[in-house]
Amino acid sequence: MKYVIIGNSAAAIGTVQGIREYDKEGQIVIISDEKYSTYSRPLISYWLKGAVTEENMRYRDTDFYEKNDVDTLFDTKVIKINPDKKTITIENGNEVSYDKLMVATGSKPFVPPMEGLEKVEKKFTFMTFDSAKAVKEAIFEGAKVLIVGAGLIGLKAAEALEHYGADMTVVDLADRILPSILDTEASAIMQKHIESKGVKFILGTSVKKFSEKSAVLNNGETVDFDIVILAVGVRPNTELVSEAGGKVNRGIVTDNKQAVDGLKDVYSAGDCTESFDITSGQQKILALLPNAFMQGEVAGKNMAGKETYYLNAIPMNAIGFFGLHIITAGSYDGEAFVETDGKENYKKLVTKDNELKGFILMGDVKRAGIYTSLIKQHISIDECDFELLKNKPQMMAFTRERRNEKLAGGVGNGN
Amino acid sequence: MPVNFFPAQFEVIRNTDKCIKCRACERQCSNEVHFYDADYDKMLTKDAQCVDCQRCVCICPTGALKIRPNENAFRESANYTQQIMIENYRQAGSGGVLLSSMGTPKDYPVYWDKILINASQVTNPSIDPLREPMETKVFLGKKPSTIKKNPDGSINTELPPHLELNIPIMFSAMSYGSISKNAHESLARAAAELGTYYNTGEGGLHKDFYQYGENTIVQVASGRFGVFKGYLEAGAAIEIKMGQGAKPGIGGHLPGAKIREDVSRTRMIPMGTDAISPAPHHDIYSIEDLRQLIFSLKEATEYKKPVIVKIAAVHNVAAIASGIARSGADIIAIDGFRGGTGAAPTRIRDNVGIPIELALAAVDQRLRDEGIRNEVSIVVGGSIRSSSDAVKAIALGADAIYIGTPALLALGCHLCRSCHSGKCNWGIATQRPDLVKRLNPEIGYQRLVNLVHAWDHEIKEMMGGMGINSIESLRGNRLMLRGIGLNQKELDILGIQHAGE
Amino acid sequence: MKRVYVNEDWCLGCHLCEYYCAFANSGETDMAKAFKLDKAPVPRITVEEGDGINFAVQCRHCKDAPCVKGCITGALSINNGVIEIDGSRCVGCYTCVLSCPYGCIVIDEKNGGKTITKCELCTRNSAGEPACVANCPNRAIVFEERGED
């Protein structure tokens, strides 16, 4: 059996681990257009601010490939999948055959067309190690930085650049920051927190026109900069699959074994792939590292012949900016319980159909996983003491039977 | 008001260099001695509430605590001690009877400590219990006066009902109610594992413990709590409690606060009512009445269970025992006045009764003199504190011993003598659920088993030293004992010679 | 594999397990010192308190551990069944806090929350056996084989 994996990040690594759990013999080939051993993409901001050494950027120990008997083809772009021949074509025209193929191509930054952008010399996206290295190359003490996009990537970049004493302005078309994961109140708290670190926000507007060292916004303001970070959004890398005839909506569409619709023996996982969000009932891309790994792992097992399903996917995020932590999960459509101390601690629990569907914790995030488990395991709030849960996440809220099963019974159950 | 103020009995000493403010002491003290003060960021104490149970000392992870007697000194004399003064002050305030728990703290002679045990040298080999069998099995019950034969000439081996003990140590009566369910479970399981018996005391038998019936002695006391046919049938033997060493001549009183749901059901009395055991059995005003009760109980259980009569060691104990031996009882249990109690009037506990050593010696000799020692087995309790006390008791003539206080020590009791408060921090003498759970029977029973095994080892060592390899050869073997520092009268009563003789 | 199990019937809520845990993992040899340095060490076990009910919770060492799968840096890994944290690689993103269904990933407040920490069954300190178990005064926490891997 020969497995070919396109990509070398969390989904790809998950795939390797999934395969190797059941197939110790088959050949595995990883093909990546980057030149690095697997590294953790979310760590680029930590690297940039000096919290992580380059060595510690590794997502797995350096002997990972050797231990798992994986052949690697780095710095190599795949340009085509040939499903009929069960091969892929790489950029030099060579073909590589596969029995099972994993497409873990991830996503790329989305940069909308903006007037005058070509004039800007120091403009960067912020998704790959190389992009982070480029930023580091360009940054200098006291540099003026314009960040376009007040999402996770833009703000993570801001946090990193604060270490360089950068004078930062963040511009976003949305009227609040982190709209994809926070509600309005939480956004406001976080915005205030970040502002207190000296970052300026200009929201509800966008760049009208760039010139070499400044940008004019649609609201008329002008922002001077030395460097521009473009963090407007991402797009999944779906072209290989769609061109080969696989089904693609926003992302690659798979069944719950991660097999690509319309392509035999081709699987897909990670940021290029859609998941079924159980909290909203919708297919969507959940561009999250844990999700990528687990999809990859499920795919790997299926590729190795062990029938496995990826269920219970939910959006979830654990992230912090300038020391203020957020943990969120699920969707916020439902009845909300909100508690805030008027400072930086904020809690929102959302229930619908007698289940916890989503939550936002900011500040005090201790033991948040207990909430996550309620969502993932569909535990009815009638089955637990929700008043206790409102106070704080605790096992005490569960029935004695469930506690016994979890704490006095057998092996922990990760799901 | 000052006249009603008593200085704290104890002082809690906290080494603040060691205290890490984990507050375990605070959480563990049912007397609410310790508390954390956020303003000071310090643990503080209310010394006056401390009973010196040592729970906090034992639980403190850094050893930051110690309890010591308050050094505040009254102008006491040898005659009017501080203790006497405080007691009078208390009574002047309350108008009530003083209550105490556990055995008397008074400095009465402990005859065990004035008796020495023999060992073999040269003329008779000592026996190594690790190499040779060393037997401690004991039967309790009536022995036949003549050996009967069957028509074919073989021996008729039928016997009156007996208790069979692998080790001549039983757990003495402590009622469910006075001690916790977990304490009872510990005792029951330990008795079962050891091949001996525990005793329900007068509080009935909890339904969960019928399974240990083969190792249970069920008690019938003057209050008759929890007594019904099923209860009598559940045990291996029935004990009629006529008296208790710590409080001869008086009954018992379990406050309503301890009569919670389970206790109430087990005792068959309403929740929250005081459980009062009358001083006498109101159907036993004489020895012939006792005989009637003995035979009533035997009738009820088809003569399958030995009947024990338990009495307190009082002045004419030998004559009383003789009467009991002739009244149909199979076993006499004698409880010495230094024995423990969950609650007793202080004056009674400290002043009524006689030491078990003298009572035992007198009873055993009296029954032999009358030729009726075979009619009954003798079990003694009331401050047998160690295996050597046990060996001495058996050599004086006991068939087996009852231990109460040492069993409680194994369960964690630190003899703070505050059982009557119901707030036992060790989960023993309490019914408060949060305190009761502090005694995990899994630990408790194991510790009891360990304790008795340890004693058994020591008993065997001492037996081996004496050249005795079976406990029956120790029973009544007073030649193996010598007195030390005893006067001739005491030696005569004990039936032993002085050391050096 | 031997695991830590709790029996809430016997948990007294004394919290000593937390202190012994923190101490065992503090690297100090004296408990008082361990807690009197600038910042107290953080326990990896949590005692929950309820109405007459207490119990301790710590890492269940899941076979199918979501914390390990979700870890963005690879700082969490499973070695011989024990889920270990490599503190030098943790960046304190708390994805594991988000993932752990038992709430057993502990934010290391001693270092200001820069990393997480967690129960490693005392396999990587000098305690030898789980300190919470060894020091539980009432055997409410036990370390034993119950027939699971």
Place this chain on the structure above:
Amino acid sequence: MLLKEGEIRIPSGCAISGFISRDGHKLNGSDVVKSISYMHDRSNGLGGGFAGYGIYPEYKDLYAFHVFYNSNTAREQTERFLDRHFDVVNLSRIPTKKIPAIINEPLIWRYFVNPLPTKIASSQLDEKEFVAQCVIRINNDIDGAYVFSSGKNMGVFKAVGFPEDVGEFYRLEEYEGYAWTAHGRYPTNTPGWWGGAHPFSLLDYTIVHNGEISSYDANRRFIEMFGYKCTLLTDTEVITYIFDYLNRKQNLSLEDIASVIAAPFWSEIDAMEKTDPEKAAKLKYFRNALSSLLITGPFSIILGYTGGLMALNDRLKLRSMVVAEKGDMVYIASEECAIRAICPDVDNIRSPRGGEPVIVNLSEEGKRKCL
């Protein structure tokens, strides 16, 4: 001042020897003297004695009382007692031979008596019990008198001295019997009182014993409930009473008595519950009902009784004892040399296990001749 037997408990080590002709051949007393003399080092000169069975055939239906007197007053007092309770058929001093090794001898008398039937009737006791109680009364109540032999057609001879000297002193070569036992004593603290020498006897039971039992006081205080009075405080005395009680009063066989006083360990009884439940039940019964008669500590004994000998070791076999056979003869002794001395070519010789009784009775022929 040293206290004599009865005033203090005196343990001792010893030598024992004994033999029996199953067919009732007459055996001269000199043999037993020779046998015991070979174990000279097991005695220390503070006591020796013998018991002979079948030695008084001419008076075989009469009780033969051997009595020590300290004075003629004691003798007169005793004889008055005897006259009141017995028909005294014959009385005389026991013939002795003055030898330097034996000194300080008391007055030693022998009486052949028959209990008065009227006295037996009024006592409501059986004859043996009546005789036994009379013996106990003399020994307890008459100062300076001590009956040391009281069976029929048998006699005990004992003194302070080495046993071979005692044999010479009593001129044992002039007696013939079908069974003999002998004892050489090694007491550790007696001043040497003649009554304290062994064998100890009651009626026709005699015991020679080598050992020091640890259970002494437990046994004593128990047996004293049944009318016995252990005046000598010696092992031999209490063991004799135990045999008397169990054999004569409780009708237990000698084998059963061995199971009482040298009871099998519980481990053996428990194992037996599967293979022989009835026997296990009996042993368990003994260990319960008669537990106070278990004898622990080292002992090897030879019990003599009318018509036989029984040898028994403690259950751990803490004392040596061997048994040999030659034709109808059975020999028992502490050491093999004591047997070889008088019978060099035995048919077989063995060392019985602890607690295993060796019981040798007269054959039918022997009974015809001797009983």
